[in-house]
Amino acid sequence: MELITIDRGLCKKDGICKAVCPMQLLQVGEEGFPEMIPGAERFCIACGHCQAVCPRSALTYAGVAPQECTPIDRNKAGNLENLENLENLIKGRRSIRKYKKGAVPHETLERLLDMVRWVPSARNGQPLHWLMVEDREKLDRLAGLVADWTRKNEHYSQMATAWDQGFDAIFRGAPHLAVAHASVDAVRPALDCVIATTTLDLAASAMGLGGCWAGVFIEAADSEPLREFLHLPEDHKVYGALMLGYPSFNYQRAPQRKAIKLSWL
Numbered sequence: 001m002e003l004i005t006i007d008r009g010l011c012k013k014d015g016i017c018k019a020v021c022p023m024q025l026l027q028v029g030e031e032g033f034p035e036m037i038p039g040a041e042r043f044c045i046a047c048g049h050c051q052a053v054c055p056r057s058a059l060t061y062a063g064v065a066p067q068e069c070t071p072i073d074r075n076k077a078g079n080l081e082n083l084e085n086l087e088n089l090i091k092g093r094r095s096i097r098k099y100k101k102g103a104v105p106h107e108t109l110e111r112l113l114d115m116v117r118w119v120p121s122a123r124n125g126q127p128l129h130w131l132m133v134e135d136r137e138k139l140d141r142l143a144g145l146v147a148d149w150t151r152k153n154e155h156y157s158q159m160a161t162a163w164d165q166g167f168d169a170i171f172r173g174a175p176h177l178a179v180a181h182a183s184v185d186a187v188r189p190a191l192d193c194v195i196a197t198t199t200l201d202l203a204a205s206a207m208g209l210g211g212c213w214a215g216v217f218i219e220a221a222d223s224e225p226l227r228e229f230l231h232l233p234e235d236h237k238v239y240g241a242l243m244l245g246y247p248s249f250n251y252q253r254a255p256q257r258k259a260i261k262l263s264w265l
Protein backbone atom coordinates (compact mmCIF):
# COMPACT_ATOMS: atom_id res chain seq x y z
CA MET A 1 0.00 0.00 0.00
CA GLU A 2 1.20 3.53 -0.83
CA LEU A 3 1.98 5.45 2.35
CA ILE A 4 0.48 8.60 0.88
CA THR A 5 -2.25 8.92 -1.73
CA ILE A 6 -3.58 12.21 -3.04
CA ASP A 7 -7.15 12.83 -4.14
CA ARG A 8 -6.41 14.77 -7.30
CA GLY A 9 -9.96 16.11 -7.44
CA LEU A 10 -9.47 17.85 -4.08
CA CYS A 11 -5.76 18.74 -4.04
CA LYS A 12 -5.05 22.38 -4.91
CA LYS A 13 -1.27 21.80 -5.24
CA ASP A 14 -0.63 24.34 -2.45
CA GLY A 15 2.49 22.46 -1.29
CA ILE A 16 1.58 22.75 2.41
CA CYS A 17 2.04 19.03 3.07
CA LYS A 18 5.52 19.17 1.54
CA ALA A 19 6.36 22.29 3.55
CA VAL A 20 5.45 20.79 6.93
CA CYS A 21 7.03 17.35 6.55
CA PRO A 22 9.71 17.31 9.28
CA MET A 23 11.75 14.75 7.37
CA GLN A 24 11.38 16.48 3.97
CA LEU A 25 10.12 13.33 2.32
CA LEU A 26 7.67 14.87 -0.14
CA GLN A 27 8.27 16.31 -3.57
CA VAL A 28 6.17 17.89 -6.29
CA GLY A 29 5.42 15.33 -8.98
CA GLU A 30 5.28 15.92 -12.70
CA GLU A 31 1.71 17.19 -12.70
CA GLY A 32 2.30 19.39 -9.67
CA PHE A 33 0.75 17.00 -7.14
CA PRO A 34 2.69 16.10 -3.99
CA GLU A 35 4.18 12.64 -3.79
CA MET A 36 6.61 10.67 -1.67
CA ILE A 37 10.21 10.88 -2.86
CA PRO A 38 10.93 7.39 -4.24
CA GLY A 39 12.42 5.19 -1.51
CA ALA A 40 11.75 7.76 1.25
CA GLU A 41 8.99 5.78 3.00
CA ARG A 42 11.45 4.18 5.36
CA PHE A 43 12.39 7.59 6.80
CA CYS A 44 8.77 8.49 7.56
CA ILE A 45 8.17 8.87 11.31
CA ALA A 46 4.38 8.58 10.91
CA CYS A 47 3.85 12.00 12.49
CA GLY A 48 0.83 12.48 10.21
CA HIS A 49 1.49 16.21 9.76
CA CYS A 50 1.10 16.02 5.97
CA GLN A 51 -2.43 14.71 6.42
CA ALA A 52 -3.35 16.82 9.45
CA VAL A 53 -2.40 20.10 7.78
CA CYS A 54 -4.14 19.68 4.41
CA PRO A 55 -6.94 22.30 4.18
CA ARG A 56 -8.57 20.35 1.34
CA SER A 57 -8.71 16.93 3.06
CA ALA A 58 -6.91 15.56 0.01
CA LEU A 59 -4.29 13.33 1.61
CA THR A 60 -4.82 9.74 2.72
CA TYR A 61 -2.05 8.47 4.97
CA ALA A 62 -1.36 4.75 5.42
CA GLY A 63 -4.84 3.91 4.18
CA VAL A 64 -6.54 6.24 6.68
CA ALA A 65 -8.72 8.90 5.06
CA PRO A 66 -8.71 12.45 6.50
CA GLN A 67 -12.38 12.05 7.41
CA GLU A 68 -11.39 9.30 9.84
CA CYS A 69 -9.11 11.66 11.81
CA THR A 70 -10.25 13.56 14.93
CA PRO A 71 -11.32 17.04 13.75
CA ILE A 72 -9.77 20.08 15.44
CA ASP A 73 -11.89 23.21 15.87
CA ARG A 74 -9.52 25.98 14.78
CA ASN A 75 -11.98 28.64 16.02
CA LYS A 76 -11.06 27.59 19.54
CA ALA A 77 -7.35 28.31 19.01
CA GLY A 78 -6.25 31.89 19.60
CA ASN A 79 -9.39 32.52 21.64
CA LEU A 80 -8.63 34.51 24.78
CA GLU A 81 -11.34 32.75 26.76
CA ASN A 82 -9.60 29.45 26.03
CA LEU A 83 -6.28 30.86 27.11
CA GLU A 84 -7.81 32.02 30.39
CA ASN A 85 -9.33 28.57 30.91
CA LEU A 86 -5.97 26.95 30.25
CA GLU A 87 -4.20 29.38 32.57
CA ASN A 88 -6.74 28.61 35.29
CA LEU A 89 -6.19 24.90 34.72
CA ILE A 90 -2.39 25.16 34.85
CA LYS A 91 -2.38 27.37 37.93
CA GLY A 92 -5.18 25.41 39.60
CA ARG A 93 -3.62 21.96 39.20
CA ARG A 94 -2.16 20.78 42.50
CA SER A 95 -0.43 17.65 43.67
CA ILE A 96 -3.21 15.86 45.52
CA ARG A 97 -2.28 13.91 48.62
CA LYS A 98 -5.74 13.25 50.14
CA TYR A 99 -8.15 11.16 48.10
CA LYS A 100 -11.76 10.14 48.48
CA LYS A 101 -12.24 6.39 48.81
CA GLY A 102 -14.11 5.81 45.54
CA ALA A 103 -12.51 4.41 42.39
CA VAL A 104 -12.51 6.38 39.14
CA PRO A 105 -14.61 4.64 36.44
CA HIS A 106 -12.66 2.75 33.79
CA GLU A 107 -14.16 4.88 31.00
CA THR A 108 -12.87 8.07 32.63
CA LEU A 109 -9.36 6.66 33.00
CA GLU A 110 -9.40 5.36 29.45
CA ARG A 111 -10.63 8.69 28.10
CA LEU A 112 -7.75 10.47 29.85
CA LEU A 113 -5.11 8.06 28.59
CA ASP A 114 -6.60 8.17 25.12
CA MET A 115 -6.28 11.98 25.09
CA VAL A 116 -2.65 11.77 26.12
CA ARG A 117 -1.81 9.82 22.95
CA TRP A 118 -1.47 13.20 21.21
CA VAL A 119 1.48 14.46 23.27
CA PRO A 120 4.83 14.98 21.53
CA SER A 121 7.40 12.18 21.55
CA ALA A 122 10.95 12.11 20.22
CA ARG A 123 10.88 11.23 16.52
CA ASN A 124 7.20 10.47 17.06
CA GLY A 125 8.34 7.16 18.52
CA GLN A 126 5.32 6.94 20.90
CA PRO A 127 7.22 4.37 22.96
CA LEU A 128 5.10 4.75 26.08
CA HIS A 129 3.19 1.93 27.74
CA TRP A 130 0.74 2.58 30.57
CA LEU A 131 0.20 0.25 33.44
CA MET A 132 -2.81 1.22 35.55
CA VAL A 133 -2.70 -0.24 39.04
CA GLU A 134 -6.36 0.03 39.93
CA ASP A 135 -6.74 -2.31 42.82
CA ARG A 136 -6.06 -0.71 46.22
CA GLU A 137 -5.00 -4.06 47.64
CA LYS A 138 -2.33 -4.35 44.91
CA LEU A 139 -1.30 -0.74 45.53
CA ASP A 140 -0.83 -1.57 49.20
CA ARG A 141 1.41 -4.50 48.28
CA LEU A 142 3.33 -2.26 45.90
CA ALA A 143 3.67 0.42 48.59
CA GLY A 144 5.03 -2.26 50.94
CA LEU A 145 7.70 -3.15 48.37
CA VAL A 146 8.60 0.53 47.94
CA ALA A 147 8.78 0.89 51.74
CA ASP A 148 11.18 -2.08 51.87
CA TRP A 149 13.31 -0.41 49.20
CA THR A 150 13.42 2.83 51.21
CA ARG A 151 14.78 0.93 54.24
CA LYS A 152 18.09 0.59 52.37
CA ASN A 153 18.13 4.27 51.45
CA GLU A 154 18.70 6.59 54.42
CA HIS A 155 17.43 9.55 52.39
CA TYR A 156 13.92 8.04 52.44
CA SER A 157 14.02 6.02 55.64
CA GLN A 158 11.18 8.04 57.22
CA MET A 159 8.86 6.65 54.52
CA ALA A 160 9.39 3.12 55.79
CA THR A 161 8.83 4.30 59.36
CA ALA A 162 5.56 5.97 58.32
CA TRP A 163 4.51 2.82 56.45
CA ASP A 164 5.22 0.68 59.51
CA GLN A 165 3.05 3.05 61.54
CA GLY A 166 0.17 2.63 59.09
CA PHE A 167 0.57 5.85 57.10
CA ASP A 168 0.92 5.59 53.31
CA ALA A 169 3.35 8.38 52.39
CA ILE A 170 4.11 6.52 49.16
CA PHE A 171 0.77 6.49 47.34
CA ARG A 172 -1.18 8.68 49.78
CA GLY A 173 -4.14 6.32 49.81
CA ALA A 174 -4.88 7.03 46.12
CA PRO A 175 -7.16 4.45 44.47
CA HIS A 176 -5.08 4.30 41.27
CA LEU A 177 -1.52 4.58 40.04
CA ALA A 178 -0.76 5.25 36.37
CA VAL A 179 2.72 3.97 35.56
CA ALA A 180 4.48 5.15 32.38
CA HIS A 181 7.16 2.76 31.15
CA ALA A 182 9.08 2.44 27.91
CA SER A 183 11.96 0.59 26.33
CA VAL A 184 15.38 1.94 27.25
CA ASP A 185 16.19 1.63 23.53
CA ALA A 186 13.59 4.24 22.51
CA VAL A 187 14.98 7.59 21.33
CA ARG A 188 14.14 9.64 24.47
CA PRO A 189 12.07 7.34 26.69
CA ALA A 190 12.46 9.37 29.88
CA LEU A 191 11.41 12.66 28.30
CA ASP A 192 8.52 11.02 26.43
CA CYS A 193 7.15 9.47 29.62
CA VAL A 194 7.56 12.67 31.64
CA ILE A 195 5.70 14.70 29.01
CA ALA A 196 2.86 12.17 28.92
CA THR A 197 2.61 11.88 32.71
CA THR A 198 2.60 15.65 33.12
CA THR A 199 -0.12 15.99 30.50
CA LEU A 200 -2.11 13.26 32.22
CA ASP A 201 -1.86 15.21 35.49
CA LEU A 202 -3.23 18.32 33.80
CA ALA A 203 -5.99 16.48 31.95
CA ALA A 204 -7.00 14.71 35.17
CA SER A 205 -7.30 18.06 36.90
CA ALA A 206 -9.52 19.31 34.05
CA MET A 207 -11.83 16.34 34.68
CA GLY A 208 -12.13 17.06 38.40
CA LEU A 209 -9.66 14.35 39.36
CA GLY A 210 -6.46 14.79 41.29
CA GLY A 211 -3.00 13.44 40.59
CA CYS A 212 0.38 13.38 42.26
CA TRP A 213 3.74 12.27 40.93
CA ALA A 214 4.97 9.16 42.71
CA GLY A 215 8.67 10.06 42.66
CA VAL A 216 9.93 7.62 45.28
CA PHE A 217 8.10 4.79 43.56
CA ILE A 218 9.76 5.74 40.24
CA GLU A 219 13.19 5.51 41.87
CA ALA A 220 12.39 2.18 43.47
CA ALA A 221 10.75 0.73 40.35
CA ASP A 222 14.01 -0.53 38.88
CA SER A 223 14.65 -2.82 41.86
CA GLU A 224 14.05 -6.51 41.22
CA PRO A 225 11.04 -7.06 43.55
CA LEU A 226 9.19 -4.15 41.95
CA ARG A 227 10.10 -5.11 38.39
CA GLU A 228 8.77 -8.57 39.09
CA PHE A 229 5.56 -7.28 40.67
CA LEU A 230 4.90 -4.93 37.75
CA HIS A 231 5.78 -7.58 35.12
CA LEU A 232 7.97 -5.06 33.33
CA PRO A 233 9.45 -6.25 30.02
CA GLU A 234 13.20 -6.76 30.37
CA ASP A 235 14.18 -3.76 28.26
CA HIS A 236 11.65 -1.41 29.90
CA LYS A 237 12.05 1.10 32.69
CA VAL A 238 9.53 3.17 34.61
CA TYR A 239 10.00 6.87 33.86
CA GLY A 240 6.75 8.35 35.14
CA ALA A 241 4.01 7.50 37.64
CA LEU A 242 0.98 9.42 38.80
CA MET A 243 -1.36 8.69 41.67
CA LEU A 244 -4.95 9.32 40.60
CA GLY A 245 -8.28 9.66 42.32
CA TYR A 246 -10.97 12.09 43.42
CA PRO A 247 -9.48 14.82 45.63
CA SER A 248 -10.83 15.14 49.16
CA PHE A 249 -10.36 18.91 49.14
CA ASN A 250 -10.60 21.63 46.52
CA TYR A 251 -7.95 24.33 46.41
CA GLN A 252 -9.34 27.86 46.46
CA ARG A 253 -6.32 29.74 45.19
CA ALA A 254 -2.94 29.19 43.57
CA PRO A 255 0.04 29.08 45.94
CA GLN A 256 2.98 31.47 45.58
CA ARG A 257 5.64 30.49 43.09
CA LYS A 258 9.09 31.89 42.32
CA ALA A 259 9.24 34.76 39.83
CA ILE A 260 10.00 33.75 36.28
CA LYS A 261 13.73 33.45 35.60
CA LEU A 262 14.11 34.68 32.07
CA SER A 263 16.85 36.10 29.95
CA TRP A 264 16.59 37.11 26.34
CA LEU A 265 19.35 36.45 23.86
Ligand SMILES: Cc1cc2nc3c(=O)[nH]c(=O)nc-3n(C[C@H](O)[C@H](O)[C@H](O)COP(=O)(O)O)c2cc1C
Pocket (backbone or CB within 6 Å): 093, 094, 095, 096, 097, 212, 213, 214, 215, 216, 217
Ligand atom coordinates in the same frame (compact mmCIF):
# COMPACT_ATOMS: atom_id res chain seq x y z
C1 LIG B 1 9.35 14.37 39.16
C2 LIG B 1 8.44 14.63 40.34
C3 LIG B 1 8.38 13.71 41.38
C4 LIG B 1 7.51 13.92 42.46
N1 LIG B 1 7.39 12.97 43.41
C5 LIG B 1 6.49 13.14 44.42
C6 LIG B 1 6.28 12.11 45.41
O1 LIG B 1 6.90 11.03 45.37
N2 LIG B 1 5.39 12.33 46.40
C7 LIG B 1 4.68 13.50 46.49
O2 LIG B 1 3.89 13.66 47.41
N3 LIG B 1 4.85 14.50 45.55
C8 LIG B 1 5.72 14.34 44.52
N4 LIG B 1 5.86 15.31 43.57
C9 LIG B 1 5.03 16.54 43.65
C10 LIG B 1 5.83 17.82 44.02
O3 LIG B 1 6.15 17.81 45.37
C11 LIG B 1 4.92 19.02 43.65
O4 LIG B 1 4.79 19.09 42.25
C12 LIG B 1 5.48 20.36 44.14
O5 LIG B 1 5.52 20.36 45.52
C13 LIG B 1 4.63 21.55 43.66
O6 LIG B 1 3.27 21.39 44.03
P1 LIG B 1 2.13 21.44 42.91
O7 LIG B 1 2.34 20.27 41.99
O8 LIG B 1 0.84 21.31 43.66
O9 LIG B 1 2.25 22.76 42.21
C14 LIG B 1 6.72 15.11 42.50
C15 LIG B 1 6.81 16.04 41.46
C16 LIG B 1 7.62 15.79 40.37
C17 LIG B 1 7.63 16.77 39.22
Ligand code: SF4
Pocket (backbone or CB within 6 Å): 020, 021, 022, 023, 024, 025, 026, 043, 044, 045, 046, 047, 048, 049, 050, 051
Ligand atom coordinates in the same frame (compact mmCIF):
# COMPACT_ATOMS: atom_id res chain seq x y z
S1 SF4 C 1 3.80 11.36 8.08
FE1 SF4 C 1 5.21 13.00 8.72
S2 SF4 C 1 7.24 12.25 8.14
FE2 SF4 C 1 5.75 10.95 7.05
S3 SF4 C 1 5.51 11.95 5.09
FE3 SF4 C 1 3.88 12.77 6.38
S4 SF4 C 1 4.75 14.66 7.26
FE4 SF4 C 1 6.49 13.46 6.42
